[in-house]
Amino acid sequence: MEAEVGKAFPLPGQEGEAVVTDARSDFMRLGPAVHMQIRPTGGEEIQFWVFKNYEMINQRFPGFFERSPKLDPGSFKPYVFSLETISMRYYTGLQVSRDPGVPLVWAGFVSIVIGLFVTFFLFHRMFWVRLSTGKKGVTVAVAGMGNKNPVGVERELEALAGQLRNKLEALKTS
Amino acid sequence: MLNSSEILSYITFVYFFSFLFYLLMMVMGKEIFGRLATFVTVAGFGGHTFAIALRWIESYQLGIGHAPLSNLYESLIFFAWTIALLYLVVEWKTKNRTIGAFATPLAFLAMAYASYSPGISSGIQPLVPALKSNWLIAHVITCFFGYAAFGLAFGLSLMFLLKKLDLPKRNNFFLRIIPESSLLDELTYQMTVIGFLLLTLGIITGSVWAHSAWGSYWSWDPKETWSLITWLVYAALLHSRMVRGWRGNKLATMSIIGFCCVLFTYFGVNYLAGLHSYAQS
Numbered sequence: 001m002e003a004e005v006g007k008a009f010p011l012p013g014q015e016g017e018a019v020v021t022d023a024r025s026d027f028m029r030l031g032p033a034v035h036m037q038i039r040p041t042g043g044e045e046i047q048f049w050v051f052k053n054y055e056m057i058n059q060r061f062p063g064f065f066e067r068s069p070k071l072d073p074g075s076f077k078p079y080v081f082s083l084e085t086i087s088m089r090y091y092t093g094l095q096v097s098r099d100p101g102v103p104l105v106w107a108g109f110v111s112i113v114i115g116l117f118v119t120f121f122l123f124h125r126m127f128w129v130r131l132s133t134g135k136k137g138v139t140v141a142v143a144g145m146g147n148k149n150p151v152g153v154e155r156e157l158e159a160l161a162g163q164l165r166n167k168l169e170a171l172k173t174s
Numbered sequence: 175m176l177n178s179s180e181i182l183s184y185i186t187f188v189y190f191f192s193f194l195f196y197l198l199m200m201v202m203g204k205e206i207f208g209r210l211a212t213f214v215t216v217a218g219f220g221g222h223t224f225a226i227a228l229r230w231i232e233s234y235q236l237g238i239g240h241a242p243l244s245n246l247y248e249s250l251i252f253f254a255w256t257i258a259l260l261y262l263v264v265e266w267k268t269k270n271r272t273i274g275a276f277a278t279p280l281a282f283l284a285m286a287y288a289s290y291s292p293g294i295s296s297g298i299q300p301l302v303p304a305l306k307s308n309w310l311i312a313h314v315i316t317c318f319f320g321y322a323a324f325g326l327a328f329g330l331s332l333m334f335l336l337k338k339l340d341l342p343k344r345n346n347f348f349l350r351i352i353p354e355s356s357l358l359d360e361l362t363y364q365m366t367v368i369g370f371l372l373l374t375l376g377i378i379t380g381s382v383w384a385h386s387a388w389g390s391y392w393s394w395d396p397k398e399t400w401s402l403i404t405w406l407v408y409a410a411l412l413h414s415r416m417v418r419g420w421r422g423n424k425l426a427t428m429s430i431i432g433f434c435c436v437l438f439t440y441f442g443v444n445y446l447a448g449l450h451s452y453a454q455s
Contacts, residue, residue, distance in 0.1 A: 097389050105391070109378045116374060119416070120367050150419035155360065 008039075011079070016040035021047075023086050030057055032086045038076045048075045052083040125153050127160060140168065178229035178242075179289070179296035182251055185225060186285040188218035189254070193282055196274035200348050208271040215278060219258045226255060229298065238300045243314040246444075247296050250288035252314065253440075254281040256322035264326065264361070270353055273361075276329030309383035317376035321436055323369030324408070327362045328433035331426035334358040338423070359421050362429055363412075370408045377401055396446040400439040407432040 003009055008019040020034050027033035032052040039045050050073045051057055057064050065072050074080040125146035132139050142161045146153035195211030198204070229242040242248045261277040288294060301310075333352050340349035352358075380398075381391040392398060411428040414420040443450065 095389060099385075105385075109382070112374065112378070113371075116371055120371070120412075149416045151359075151363070151415060151421055155356075 005034075011038070014041075016043070023088075025086060025088065027051070032083065034083055034086065036081060040076070046075055048072060050081045050083045052085070054082060119148075123148050123152075125156070127157060129164070140164070178225045178232055179247075181221060181225040181228065182285065182296075183289040185218055185222050186282060186289050188214060188221065189258070189278055189282040189285055192218060193275065193278040196271060196278060200272055200275050200351050203347050203351065211274055211278075212265065212271060215258065215262060215274065219255070219262060222251075222255050222258060226251065233298045236298055238298060240301045240305075241311050241314075242298075243310060244301055244305055245295075245299065247288050247294050249314065249318065250284045250294075253318050253321060254284040254288070256318050257281045257284070257325050260319070260322045260326055264365075268353075268357070268361070270357075272352055273326070273329065273333065276333055277326055280325045280329065304387050307383060307387060309379055309386070313376060313379040313383055316372050316379055320369045320372030320376050321440065323365045323372060324429075324433050324436050327365035327369060327429045330358050330362040330365065331429040331433075334362065334426040335423070355422065359425065362425065363415060366408055366411060366429060366432075370405075370412060373401070373405055373408070377405065395450060396443040397439060397450040400435065400443055404432060404435040404439050407435050 001009075003018075003020045005020050005023050008017045010017050016039050018039070019037050021037050022035035024033050024035075027049065030051055030053060033049050035047065035049055037045060037047050046069070048070050054065075054073070069075045073082060123146055125144060127142065127144040130141040130143070132141070142157065142164065144153055144157035144160075192211050192214040195207050195214060199207035199211055226242055229248070233239055233242065243252055257277060258281045261274065261281070264273060264277075265271060289296070334355060336349060337352045337355050337358065340346065340352065377398075380401075384393065385391045407428065411425060411432060414428070415425060
C-alpha cells in the first residue's frame with residue numbers, strides 16, 4: 001500500500017491507525033528508511049523504523065533488528081512492515097518582498113553622501129587684513145575665523161599669511 | 175608559465191625589499207636607497223596589478239569568471255594592492271619617502287598572510303550564490319580603499335607618536351628625518367576623511383546589496399556591527415577635530431584605535447558566526 005508522510009491510515013485489521021512520520025533517503029548510512037507510528041485503539045503508541053534493505057542489513061549486522069524494538073519492523077504484532085520504495089517530491093521555497101520605500105531609502109543614502117561631502121569640503125571662513133600706521137611704519141595684521149574645522153582654517157590662514165609676507169618682502173627689496 | 179598566486183607570493187618579497195630600502199634610507203640617510211625603494215615599490219605594484227588581472231583572466235579560463243575579490247585570500251591581495259596604490263599617490267603628492275617605511279610593511283604583511291598562512295587557500299573557487307552580483311565589486315572596492323586609507327592613517331599616526339620622541343639633544347637621524355608633526359597631523363586627517371567617505375559608501379553599497387540578496391538592509395551580523403563601530407570611532411575622531419579642534423596625540427591615538435577596529439572588522443569577526451562567513455577562507 002501507499003502512504004504519505006504525516007497522513008494517518010487505518011490498519012487493515014482495524015486494530016488502530018498507522019502514520020509514516022518521517023522518510024529518509026539514507027538513514028544511518030543503511031539506505032532508505034521510514035519512521036512509523038502505530039496508534040492502537042486503546043493501547044500504548046509505538047514507534048519504529050522500517051528499512052528498505054532488510055535482507056542486506058541482516059546479513060551484514062546479524063541481530064541488528066533484535067537490538068531494539070525501535071529498529072524492529074515487527075514490533076506491532078501480528079504485523080511485519082516492509083518498505084518497498086520511497087518517492088520524494090521536491091519543492092522550491094520562494095520569498096517575495098514588496099518594498100514601496102526603496103526610493104526613500106535611496107534618497108537617504110544619497111543625502112548621507114552629499115552631507116558628508118558638504119561637511120568635509122565646504123565651510124565658511126573669513127579672513128581679515130588690518131593695516132595700522134605706527135611710529136615705525138605700517139603694521140600688517142592678519143586674522144581668520146571659520147564656522148567649523150578650526151585646524152583647517154588655521155593652516156589656510158598660515159599659508160595665506162606666508163604668501164602675503166613673501167609679497168611684501170619682495171616689494172621692500174625692490 | 176607562472177600562475178597568478180605564484181607571482182603574488184613573489185610580490186610579497188618585493189614589498190619586503192621596498193620596506194627594507196625605505197628603512198635603510200631612514201637609518202643611513204642616503205637618498206639612493208629612497209630612490210631604489212620607490213623604484214622597487216612601483217615595480218612590485220606593477221607586478222601586483224598584472225597578477226590580479228591575470229587571476230581575473232584565469233577565472234574566466236576555468237569557466238567560473240568572476241572578479242578576484244571573492245574570498246579572504248583575494249581580499250588580502252586586494253587590500254595590499256590598495257595600500258600600495260594609495261601610498262604611491264601620497265608619496266608622489268608629498269614628495270616624502272619616509273611614510274613608505276610605515277606603509278609598505280602593511281602591504282607586505284597582508285601579502286605574506288595571504289600567501290603563506292596555512293589556513294588560506296589560494297585556489298580560484300566558483301562564487302557562492304549570495305555573491306553573484308555586480309554589487310560585489312562596488313562593495314569590496316569601496317570597503318578596501320577605505321581600509322587602506324585607514325591603514326595609511328595608522329602608519330602616519332605611529333610616525334606622529336614617534337616624532338614626539340625626537341629631541342634635539344638625542345640627535346637620532348631616524349627620528350629627525352620623519353616629517354614635522356603638523357604635516358603628519360594634516361595627512362592623517364586627510365587619509366581619515368577619505369577612509370571615512372569610502373567606508374560610508376562601502377556600508378551603503380553593502381546594505382543595498384544585502385537588501386537584494388538577503389531581503390534586509392541590515393541584519394546585525396558581526397561584520398556589520400563591527401563596521402558600524404569602526405564608523406563611529408572615526409566619526410568621533412573627525413568630529414572632535416572639526417568641532418573641538420583636537421589634534422596631535424589625541425587624534426593619533428584615536429586613529430590607532432580606529433585601525434584596531436578595522437582589523438577586528440576584517441579578521442576578528444571570522445571567529446564569530448555570521449552572514450559574511452565566505453570571507454573566512
